[in-house]
Amino acid sequence: MKVRELMDINFLRLYKDYSVEEAIQLMHRKKRFSAPVLDEEDRLAGLVLSVDLAVVEDRSIPISEVMYPSEKVITVREKDPARDAVIKFVKYKVVSIPVLNEEDKIVGVVRSCDIIKTLAKLYDIPVYKLFKILERELKGVTWEELMEASAIVTKNTTGEDITPEEYEKRIRNTTFGQALWACGGLEKFFAGLIKIGEVVIARKVARFARK
Amino acid sequence: MKVRELMDINFLRLYKDYSVEEAIQLMHRKKRFSAPVLDEEDRLAGLVLSVDLAVVEDRSIPISEVMYPSEKVITVREKDPARDAVIKFVKYKVVSIPVLNEEDKIVGVVRSCDIIKTLAKLYDIPVYKLFKILERELKGVTWEELMEASAIVTKNTTGEDITPEEYEKRIRNTTFGQALWACGGLEKFFAGLIKIGEVVIARKVARFARK
Numbered sequence: 001m002k003v004r005e006l007m008d009i010n011f012l013r014l015y016k017d018y019s020v021e022e023a024i025q026l027m028h029r030k031k032r033f034s035a036p037v038l039d040e041e042d043r044l045a046g047l048v049l050s051v052d053l054a055v056v057e058d059r060s061i062p063i064s065e066v067m068y069p070s071e072k073v074i075t076v077r078e079k080d081p082a083r084d085a086v087i088k089f090v091k092y093k094v095v096s097i098p099v100l101n102e103e104d105k106i107v108g109v110v111r112s113c114d115i116i117k118t119l120a121k122l123y124d125i126p127v128y129k130l131f132k133i134l135e136r137e138l139k140g141v142t143w144e145e146l147m148e149a150s151a152i153v154t155k156n157t158t159g160e161d162i163t164p165e166e167y168e169k170r171i172r173n174t175t176f177g178q179a180l181w182a183c184g185g186l187e188k189f190f191a192g193l194i195k196i197g198e199v200v201i202a203r204k205v206a207r208f209a210r211k
Numbered sequence: 212m213k214v215r216e217l218m219d220i221n222f223l224r225l226y227k228d229y230s231v232e233e234a235i236q237l238m239h240r241k242k243r244f245s246a247p248v249l250d251e252e253d254r255l256a257g258l259v260l261s262v263d264l265a266v267v268e269d270r271s272i273p274i275s276e277v278m279y280p281s282e283k284v285i286t287v288r289e290k291d292p293a294r295d296a297v298i299k300f301v302k303y304k305v306v307s308i309p310v311l312n313e314e315d316k317i318v319g320v321v322r323s324c325d326i327i328k329t330l331a332k333l334y335d336i337p338v339y340k341l342f343k344i345l346e347r348e349l350k351g352v353t354w355e356e357l358m359e360a361s362a363i364v365t366k367n368t369t370g371e372d373i374t375p376e377e378y379e380k381r382i383r384n385t386t387f388g389q390a391l392w393a394c395g396g397l398e399k400f401f402a403g404l405i406k407i408g409e410v411v412i413a414r415k416v417a418r419f420a421r422k
């Protein structure tokens with residue numbers, strides 16, 4: 001995923017010659033805490049923060065006199081991996097980052113809430129869906145066998161006595177994110193799934209041997 | 212994980228009787244775009260945004276006259292699952308959320324950058340570590356067998372001819388997040404790992420049968 005797919009192209013454009021008063025009114029109306037300042041060619045000239053503009057005494061001066069100059073502004077390129085934006089949000093604790101194209105023009109803004117939305121999506125995948133993949137990939141294993149094995153692994157790991165039906169009901173209502181918090185991390189979640197895969201195969205082999 | 216583990220307890224405390232001017236100066240100094248307003252008992256009285264305070268004409272009035280009242284403020288409880296905070300950031304597009312304890316007192320603030328940091332951590336787990344779990348859980352399978360199987364699955368899936376050594380080198384430099392972007396999502400990443408597990412077992416059985 002690229003920054004381009006995450007950015008908001010309907011961002012607030014403030015130009016260098018806007019007065020502090022104009023900028024304050026626009027940021028108030030659009031509820032923007034920070035906004036990029038553009039030059040005549042739509043290139044990044046700087047950035048203003050609502051908290052800074054609020055303390056400027058003479059509001060008739062242009063924002064170019066009080067903005068952070070472009071070289072101090074954190075930016076990303078539209079073709080950068082989305083991950084680069086994530087790293088910058090964490091490192092610089094900003095709430096939005098201007099996005100530049102190859103000609104250094106501002107083409108969008110990435111906001112922290114968009115990043116959270118994208119990252120959170122992964123957590124929303126139902127665990128049920130992952131079990132369906134397990135069933136499909138372990139060709140020849142039935143859904144019932146998978147649920148039986150899962151109930152066994154749960155009992156062995158947590159001591160909890162759960163029926164295959166209860167297990168199925170549980171994973172239907174659980175997201176990947178909830179499962180991660182519940183088992184204590186990706187590594188443990190992952191180890192649990194491998195155990196289930198092993199048990200289901202072991203039981204199949206044992207049943208086959210008895211025949 | 213609970214909200215308590217994510218929140219910042221050194222947040223900016225604005226009290227109801229502070230003037231708009233005082234609030235503006237404090238928010239400027241601490242670079243806070245929004246701040247909870249507290250009553251005498253440290254309970255939530257309301258919330259102010261820097262963009263709104265900036266347009267108030269008479270800065271001598273108390274912030275209680277211009278704040279959002281408490282019933283309009285998005286909050287979380289310190290004992291809520293962290294996930295609840297994530298959902299609220301996405302839904303309401305805010306940059307910070309006051310955290311209340313059981314007595315309705317404000318005990319902290321969760322910020323969007325803290326949420327991003329926590330969510331991003333998952334993505335930083337090296338894929339190498341997941342393979343190490345695969346090796347440990349599939350008892351009796353060696354690391355070399357695992358890398359050979361991985362190279363075979365890669366060739367079958369993508370057509371790319373890669374040696375087991377190159378594969379090992381690649382996963383040493385890849386995080387879970389990068390792998391997800393690369394294969395196109397958790398489901399595909401997950402299916403790939405199951406395939407590798409199957410191939411490694413199939414090769415082991417075949418070798419055993421030849422003996």
